[in-house]
Amino acid sequence: MKLCVIGTGYVGLVGAAIFSDWGNDVVGVDIDTEKIDRIKKGEMPIYEPGLSEIVLRNISQNRLTFTTSIADGIKDAEIVFICVGTPQSDTGAADLSAVWEVAKDIGKNMNGYKVIVTKSTVPVGTNEKVKMIIRENLPGPQIEFDVASNPEFLREGSSVEDMAAPDRTVVGSDSEKAHAVMRRLYEHLNTPIVECDLRSAEMIKYASNGFLAAKISFINEIAQICERAGADVTVVARGMGLDKRVGSAFLNAGIGYGGSCFPKDVAALYKTSTDQDYDFKLLRSVMEVNVAQRENFMNKVLRHFGKNLAGRTFAILGLAFKGNTDDIRDSVSIEIVKKLRGLGAKLRVYDPEAMYNAKQALGAVNVEYCLDKYETMQGADALFVLTEWKEFATVELDKVKTLLKSPVIFDGRNLLDRAKVEEMGFTYFAVGKRTNGMVKIDTRNLYQTVLLNTNGSTGQH
Numbered sequence: 339m340k341l342c343v344i345g346t347g348y349v350g351l352v353g354a355a356i357f358s359d360w361g362n363d364v365v366g367v368d369i370d371t372e373k374i375d376r377i378k379k380g381e382m383p384i385y386e387p388g389l390s391e392i393v394l395r396n397i398s399q400n401r402l403t404f405t406t407s408i409a410d411g412i413k414d415a416e417i418v419f420i421c422v423g424t425p426q427s428d429t430g431a432a433d434l435s436a437v438w439e440v441a442k443d444i445g446k447n448m449n450g451y452k453v454i455v456t457k458s459t460v461p462v463g464t465n466e467k468v469k470m471i472i473r474e475n476l477p478g479p480q481i482e483f484d485v486a487s488n489p490e491f492l493r494e495g496s497s498v499e500d501m502a503a504p505d506r507t508v509v510g511s512d513s514e515k516a517h518a519v520m521r522r523l524y525e526h527l528n529t530p531i532v533e534c535d536l537r538s539a540e541m542i543k544y545a546s547n548g549f550l551a552a553k554i555s556f557i558n559e560i561a562q563i564c565e566r567a568g569a570d571v572t573v574v575a576r577g578m579g580l581d582k583r584v585g586s587a588f589l590n591a592g593i594g595y596g597g598s599c600f601p602k603d604v605a606a607l608y609k610t611s612t613d614q615d616y617d618f619k620l621l622r623s624v625m626e627v628n629v630a631q632r633e634n635f636m637n638k639v640l641r642h643f644g645k646n647l648a649g650r651t652f653a654i655l656g657l658a659f660k661g662n663t664d665d666i667r668d669s670v671s672i673e674i675v676k677k678l679r680g681l682g683a684k685l686r687v688y689d690p691e692a693m694y695n696a697k698q699a700l701g702a703v704n705v706e707y708c709l710d711k712y713e714t715m716q717g718a719d720a721l722f723v724l725t726e727w728k729e730f731a732t733v734e735l736d737k738v739k740t741l742l743k744s745p746v747i748f749d750g751r752n753l754l755d756r757a758k759v760e761e762m763g764f765t766y767f768a769v770g771k772r773t774n775g776m777v778k779i780d781t782r783n784l785y786q787t788v789l790l791n792t793n794g795s796t797g798q799h
């Protein structure tokens with residue numbers, strides 16, 4: 339098939355690469371000239387494991403080309419994917435200006451039947467407006483087209499695998515003809531295709547992200563209780579996750595979710611609910627808990643070191659919003675670095691892939707960019723683990739101990755093995771775990787809890 343993908347970021351570039359790898363002819367379009375020039379030269383503008391090989395292979399086989407012109411990109415395409423960004427606006431709603439702009443350009447340059455597919459995450463009703471804008475800008479009234487919603491569920495860090503073999507594919511459209519075209523693209527996948535109307539497809543994406551964010555906030559709340567009651571949230575999450583009804587994914591307690599999707603999508607879903615005169619109470623709490631989680635983490639630091647951090651130097655492992663990516667958009671790690679710096683601390687930072695992006699966000703004041711994880715620790719007052727890169731989990735603790743000025747670790751991702759860390763004599767602050775026996779258990783309250791369970795059990799588990 340002949341396809342065009344507009345917006346060559348994390349979703350669009352990976353999408354264009356995988357679609358071409360399936361044997362389709364794909365043109366990638368982006369407004370960012372520098373990005374397109376880099377891709378054409380074979381340089382990846384983002385870090386995604388496995389992406390470079392696929393892009394280079396398909397460019398060399400002439401199935402994948404890039405341009406900055408929407409007119410050239412869509413000329414021969416049967417399907418045009420819109421993959422531009424939809425960041426959060428001041429009101430919490432998704433900023434759809436790039437989608438509208440692209441829809442207008444597509445409309446002006448239509449030259450025959452095409453299916454226009456929105457892959458960007460967009461609120462309910464957006465695709466209907468996309469259809470209207472395209473229709474208003476068509477060069478001639480006789481040109482036919484359909485719109486479809488095909489939300490993307492890939493995870494940064496494993497987006498190549500996710501795009502090539504999704505758990506499911508969602509396609510929403512009010513046109514059977516469009517469904518038939520989309521079926522031809524996806525029918526070779528061995529996973530279900532959920533075919534539905536436009537609005538349901540748009541909601542599936544937000545409902546999925548809202549639910550995953552709720553799982554994270556749920557386990558973070560459990561972590562709070564674990565810390566107070568002397569339980570270990572990692573053990574609790576494992577015990578919960580083995581139940582198939584619960585599932586182990588997104589049950590890692592930590593400093594909260596960040597990134598380019600969850601914060602903005604949860605906010606946008608909440609805005610959709612209030613726009614519909616409904617207060618999505620659970621989602622409101624999900625957001626509040628997420629903010630509180632980083633504050634709780636900072637409070638541990640302040641309780642240990644005091645509120646004035648002038649004269650302190652901290653080693654920071656991890657700047658990306660999660661492991662396996664260079665993306666720092668809404669990274670909780672970056673926010674914590676800023677807070678520590680704001681209180682007077684100097685930071686020695688390292689991330690395997692996000693150093694360039696972090697430099698743009700943090701600048702040079704009181705931040706030293708180190709070449710590896712051990713260099714950050716030289717003479718530091720404490721080590722902070724803020725992103726779950728595998729290489730941080732395997733840090734050599736005896737080496738860490740010799741490098742740090744004092745043996746203190748703040749593990750915001752529960753990445754290290756508490757027993758080993760404590761055995762080595764570190765003071766270890768994790769999330770949802772006691773710190774070297776510091777938690778006092780209120781046995782009177784525990785007794786009351788036992789009584790409540792005995793008398794008030796509903797028998798449900």
Ligand SMILES: NC(=O)c1ccc[n+]([C@@H]2O[C@H](COP(=O)([O-])OP(=O)(O)OC[C@H]3O[C@@H](n4cnc5c(N)ncnc54)[C@H](O)[C@@H]3O)[C@@H](O)[C@H]2O)c1
Pocket residue numbers: 344345346347348349350367368369370373421422423424436439440457458459460490491492493494598599
């Ligand atoms: N990143 C993810 O993990 C992920 C996962 C699922 C869905 N999504 C959604 O997919 C969409 C894209 O996300 P992303 O992370 O790929 O964003 P991104 O910022 O990495 O990429 C967007 C691209 O669109 C380009 N662009 C903007 N305006 C344009 C225009 N008028 N014409 C042509 N190109 C234009 C930008 O230059 C940029 O390269 C968002 O709606 C996001 O919510 C993202």
